[in-house]
Amino acid sequence: MKKPIVHVKDFSLTIGNKQIVKELAFDVMPGEIFAFLGSNGSGKTSTIRSLLGIYQATTGVLHVNGTPLTPATARAVGYLPEERGLYTRSKVLDTMIYFGELKGMTRDDARDFSLKFLERVELSDKANLKIKKLSGGQQQKIQLGVAIMGDPQLLILDEPTKGLDPVNRKLLLDIVDELQQKGVAVIYITHLMEEVERLADRLLILKDGKARAYGTVAAVKKEFESESIEDIFVQIYKEKSHEVAHV
Amino acid sequence: MSKLRSVIRHEYLTIVKQPSFWIVMIAIPVAIAVIGFLIFLGNSSSEARIKEVTSNLKDVAIIDQSGLINEDVVKSAELQLSPAAELETIREQVRTGEKEALIVYPESLLKTQKYSVYLSSDDFTKMGSVNGLGDAMLQTSLFIPLGSAEVVALAQQGAQSDLVIYNEGKESAGFNEYIAPGIFVILFYIIFAFSVGYMLTSVSEEKENRSMEMVLTYVQPRTLIVGKLLAVSLVTLTQIAFFALMGLIGLLVAHQLGNSLVLPFGLDLTKMVLDPLVIFFGAAYLIVGFLMYAGFMTATAAAAPSTKEANSFSTVFFLGAFVPFYFVTLLVTDPENPVVQFLTYFPLTSPVVTLIRNTVGNISTFESWLALAVMTGFMLLSLWLAIRAFKLGALEFSQTIKLSALFKK
Secondary structure, three states: OOOOEEEEEEEEEOOOOOEEEEEEEEOOOOOOOEEEEEEEOHHHHHHHHOOOOOOOOOOOEEEOOEEOOOOOHHEEEEOOOOOOOOOOOOEHHHHHHHHHHHHHOOHHHHHHHHHHHHHHHOOOOHHOOOOOHHHHHHHHHHHHHHHHOOOOEEEEOOOOOOOHHHHHHHHHHHHHHHHHHOEEEEEEEOOOOHHHHHHEEEEEEEOEEEEEEEEEEEHHHHHHHOOOOHHHHHHHHHOOOOOOOOO | OOHHHHHHHHHHHHHHHOOOHHHHHHHHHHHHHHHHHHHHHHHHHHHHHHHHHHHHOOOEEHHHHHOOOOHHHHOOOOOOOHHHHHHHHHHHHHOOOOOEEEEEEOOOHHHOOOEEEOOOOOOOOHHHHHHHHHHHHHHHHHHHHHHOOHHHHHHOOOOOOOOOOOOEEEOOOOOHHHHHHHHHHHHHHHHHHHHHHHHHHHHHHHHHHOOOOHHHHHOOHHHHHHHHEEEEEEHHHHHHHHHHHHHHHHHHHHHOOOOOOOOHHOOHHHOOOHHHHHHHHHHHHHHHHHHHHOOOOOOHHOOOHHHHEEEHHHHHHHHHHHHHHHHHHHHHHOOHHHHHHHHHHHHOOOHHHHHHHHHHHHHHHHHHHHHHHHHHHHHHHHHHHHHHHHHHHOOOOOOOHHHHHOOOO
């Protein structure tokens, strides 16, 4: 049996006087796309930051590859945060190399990867331009490149297609598909339920810091007696309170 | 270690690769050179104009009712004394433009110490030169009874004093003792004007452009802050080296042009005193003061949600660095004054005050160590606050972190 790459158990997070996440538990398996869903303020980003070691969990376990993640072991993870941006005054290639180094790659490896990636996303001619000269979509491609540098085993994508045109959206999803084929696990955060339907193997819907639905897409649909994830999502958010429906 | 090196390189190159960095750096010595050249040019052209106007001042009448003006002095200016009875006639001639000017030394000159000048034109240069002519004739006439030209020159211009100061029975170098420690005061302000602000910008921009979260996934906050501090220190060294190079070039150019460097207060670089303890304290206050300010700036940038708000909050630190100059006379003359004592140990004023007192030598060794210890304490506090604010505020994009939150567990 495969071991989960992400293992979260009894995880709670309190910041100040506010409890953000309550006794959350889930696993993410290698090679699967795991949709991590919830409305704004439901606790998704806080959970991800805790998984990455940026926030300290109040209680519980958050493991990647069997241990808590630290900057030293973070190379296993590629992260595209929701609040994302790049050094606008730096050049594209310099920025990618810098992030590659921060992930633990050598300068040469980071350069080789960056040049190949820029060619793949048709931005080779922009390598020596400053980031601020790029369009929003082009910057987003660079951010994806930064996220997938260093052969991560786990990719966390927080609304990766936000603001992308259909062509670039397809390009991004193709890259995600390829990585999944190679066995990379993907935690996919989105508000677009058609993307969940198309991509996800399993999902978790978070509301007020608690898991309200968890399992394979088919199992959750069966549990909620609905053929639409969007309907299930709306149903959960209309309810006042609901325990986790299925594991 | 390699991540720290990457952070240092990235931060350093981000700053020094900006055209604005070099524009500002080059603009300062260029502005100084241009201003100097303009002053030189202006003075030269003014002097030439005055000479020209003075040489044309042949149509000036002089009436002496005081009896103090020497006739030979007037003649040497190729002018003549006119009789007092012609005062009204000549004044009318000046009014109508027939005559250029009239200088009248009245009978009451000694009592009132005033004389009159009538001029046919409102030309500023002419106004100055006729006044100058009147003053020169009066002064020279008064000094002539003293004797030789040397005596007159001595009486008019005074003499330079050769200062010999004894300190505890030994001859001291006077103001030359201030040169070496004074350099640390100048360095502090160069660092403060440029580098400390880079810490603020570096952190707040990283927050504002939202690259912070990606960075913090792979780097510990402490590594990031230390990397930024070291990078900014390297930037500072680059700036100091650049300004030193510019200064050296300036000296060489001045030397080639045959000008010798004249420093104020009789300072002489060849007589610079290098007291190891004074230099140690100067360097220590500079480094610890820089780190303390950098820590406070980092904490401010991390706690504020945007660059704009961080800049507003940082004003208080700039005030701290410049307030001591309002008390500079007190700092130099009355080191025991309670205000001076307070400013010596108050964290925001301490670096500048200790550097100034170290320069003029009115801080005892005990006080120096105590001030350094207190400053080091505040420096450590500022760095702790920076890391704490960074952990709490680095990913807070909408509100300012409260000061009380920084001290909560």
